[in-house]
Amino acid sequence: MEKVAIEGCYTYDTDLLKKLLSSMFQEIDFFPIKNARVLIKPNLLTSRTPEQAVTTHPIIIKAIAELLKDYSCSISVGDSPGFGSTNKVLISSGIMEIIKQLGLNIANFNNNIIKKINGISPYREFLFGDDPDQYDFVINVPKLKTHGMMGMTLGVKNTFGFIHSLEKAKWHLRAGQNRSLFASMLIDIHTIAHPHLTVLDGIVGMDGDGPSSGRPRKLGVLGVSKNAFALDDYIEKLTHLPFPTPINQLAFKHGMIPDYKVAGNNIPSIGEFLLPRSMDTDWSIPRFAKKLLKNVFTKKPKVRGNICKGCGICSKVCPAEALTVSDNKPCFDYSKCIRCYCCQEMCPEGAIKT
Ligand code: SF4
Numbered sequence: 380m381e382k383v384a385i386e387g388c389y390t391y392d393t394d395l396l397k398k399l400l401s402s403m404f405q406e407i408d409f410f411p412i413k414n415a416r417v418l419i420k421p422n423l424l425t426s427r428t429p430e431q432a433v434t435t436h437p438i439i440i441k442a443i444a445e446l447l448k449d450y451s452c453s454i455s456v457g458d459s460p461g462f463g464s465t466n467k468v469l470i471s472s473g474i475m476e477i478i479k480q481l482g483l484n485i486a487n488f489n490n491n492i493i494k495k496i497n498g499i500s501p502y503r504e505f506l507f508g509d510d511p512d513q514y515d516f517v518i519n520v521p522k523l524k525t526h527g528m529m530g531m532t533l534g535v536k537n538t539f540g541f542i543h544s545l546e547k548a549k550w551h552l553r554a555g556q557n558r559s560l561f562a563s564m565l566i567d568i569h570t571i572a573h574p575h576l577t578v579l580d581g582i583v584g585m586d587g588d589g590p591s592s593g594r595p596r597k598l599g600v601l602g603v604s605k606n607a608f609a610l611d612d613y614i615e616k617l618t619h620l621p622f623p624t625p626i627n628q629l630a631f632k633h634g635m636i637p638d639y640k641v642a643g644n645n646i647p648s649i650g651e652f653l654l655p656r657s658m659d660t661d662w663s664i665p666r667f668a669k670k671l672l673k674n675v676f677t678k679k680p681k682v683r684g685n686i687c688k689g690c691g692i693c694s695k696v697c698p699a700e701a702l703t704v705s706d707n708k709p710c711f712d713y714s715k716c717i718r719c720y721c722c723q724e725m726c727p728e729g730a731i732k733t
């Protein structure tokens with residue numbers, strides 16, 4: 380039986396986190412080995428400060444790295460951001476400072492490694508920015524957030540970061556508006572990445588229009604498991620989601636959510652948890668109507684008020700070329716738009732809503 384350890388924790392304090400994590404590691408039977416080569420893979424979605432709760436908090440990374448240093452591990456930290464270079468996002472997230480303080484390595488995720496799988500999606504190979512197989516341990520460190528297309532981004536979704544930045548748009552385009560197809564691809568990528576440990580940063584998470592324009596929320600959740608499907612399943616229950624996310628639904632269908640037991644002395648209770656507006660109608664209408672009227676019922680991205688600065692990032696990340704910016708104003712072609720919400724995710728001003 381798999382184990383999930385959850386603790387209530389309301390502050391980013393290195394000593395407190397080291398103490399909690401070291402007992403949680405024991406609880407789930409995770410024991411680092413001496414001199415291991417370790418990759419820590421946070422959520423480095425895009426350039427934001429730790430207070431914005433878009434990226435994994437640097438103190439969690441520090442606590443994990445200091446625990447591993449006791450075992451003389453060689454530690455690399457990296458991810459492939461949705462926009463911007465790994466280095467740039469490491470700096471804004473505050474993680475670069477930890478890398479320098481502790482003498483860690485940077486994994487730039489700018490390689491082209493073909494990984495093959497015969498999994499649950501129709502796709503048989505993926506181009507990875509870094510090879511998980513070159514490490515003794517891969518430690519997946521997601522942020523607990525809502526997600527416009529997938530409902531939530533937790534442990535399984537976080538490994539999409541293994542895909543090379545430039546390739547991410549292609550996968551969005553292939554899946555189009557089919558959330559289940561996109562979820563199947565995310566599950567296959569997670570299976571290839573096979574992290575040995577997932578540490579969820581939900582101390583301050585995000586609800587509402589996540590993963591970048593929602594509300595930072597002090598949720599007090601620190602979660603650890605060797606199995607991200609089990610951890611994600613429990614977090615969906617803890618946040619009282621009215622329906623399973625597409626990833627969880629598919630994982631359940633394919634028997635990928637193992638039996639698990641939850642350990643924890645101080646499990647936080649989460650009150651109201653807002654979902655992204657993009658999920659409002661999409662989940663409440665009957666399946667047949669959803670299929671027929673997808674374009675009508677799936678929320679359209681729109682520009683909010685006059686917050687837009689005309690930077691053009693939304694147009695650069697749009698996989699469907701459905702968005703142009705002229706005279707500093709974004710203009711959507713909804714006949715091409717696949718409702719992936721990448722424009723909303725990457726807008727640095729939070730100017731796009733659904
Ligand atoms: S909507 Fe956001 S990303 Fe797009 S041009 Fe305006 S500020 Fe930039």
Ligand code: SF4
Pocket residue numbers: 680696697698699700701702711715716717718719720721722723
């Ligand atoms: S306009 Fe936005 S939601 Fe539509 S396809 Fe482009 S990035 Fe995705």
